[in-house]
Amino acid sequence: MEQSLKNIQGLSGQKSVSYADLCMFLHVHLPIGFKTPKFEKYDGHRYLIAHLKRYCNQLRGAGEREELLMAYFGESLVGIASEWYMDQDISRWHIWDDLARDFVRQFQYNIDVAPDKYSLSNLKKKSSESFRKYAVKWREQAARVKPPMDETEMVSVFLQAQEADYFQNMMSTMGKPFAEAIKIGEMVENGLKTGRILSQSIIRATSQEIQSGQGARQTEKRKKKWQWRLHV
Numbered sequence: 001m002e003q004s005l006k007n008i009q010g011l012s013g014q015k016s017v018s019y020a021d022l023c024m025f026l027h028v029h030l031p032i033g034f035k036t037p038k039f040e041k042y043d044g045h046r047y048l049i050a051h052l053k054r055y056c057n058q059l060r061g062a063g064e065r066e067e068l069l070m071a072y073f074g075e076s077l078v079g080i081a082s083e084w085y086m087d088q089d090i091s092r093w094h095i096w097d098d099l100a101r102d103f104v105r106q107f108q109y110n111i112d113v114a115p116d117k118y119s120l121s122n123l124k125k126k127s128s129e130s131f132r133k134y135a136v137k138w139r140e141q142a143a144r145v146k147p148p149m150d151e152t153e154m155v156s157v158f159l160q161a162q163e164a165d166y167f168q169n170m171m172s173t174m175g176k177p178f179a180e181a182i183k184i185g186e187m188v189e190n191g192l193k194t195g196r197i198l199s200q201s202i203i204r205a206t207s208q209e210i211q212s213g214q215g216a217r218q219t220e221k222r223k224k225k226w227q228w229r230l231h232v
Helices: 002-011 048-058 066-076 079-086 096-106 117-121 131-142 151-160 164-169 178-194 200-231
Strands: none
Touching (some): 048 066, 048 096, 066 079, 066 096, 117 131, 117 151, 131 151, 151 178, 164 200
């Protein structure tokens, strides 16, 4: 066992793997009957204030024991957020506010780069996703805009984000609820797939082919005309 432990220590850069050294909050004791909630995980890429609110709500009643709030916060993190938590010097955290302040400072960019109307108007539908999936994703981002948009403004910005095929066929949704815009968008999507709605890109391509063909024929006619004149 001792040899095995030494091998582990060697692989981890001579760092101790004892419980006392691995446990971040060694002296935090759980209350009798305490059950760890099933936390929603934060990965470092979403709205962090909302995560803090959800976490505190799940541990309401533990506010009198802030060490519990700090000790279990890591259970609500994954990915880069979890890595950040594990790397912290907890001696700097005397109360919950210290941890929360460091957390917000670390992931502040999620607030700084929150979506606005301009970024939403440029959030386009990918060719690989359905219109409904795209619209739901767009709506989730729109909910983060500050100050909040009302329904009419939201639909207007949503229309600005659409490609020509959808934009032209969804103008009737102006002034209507966002849910109505999704329904109309799905109808347009189905129409494009079945051919009942002609895609503007196809129309342009066909027009260019026709014009290109006419141009080629005109060139051929002029060429033959000059050849006839030379022979004469």
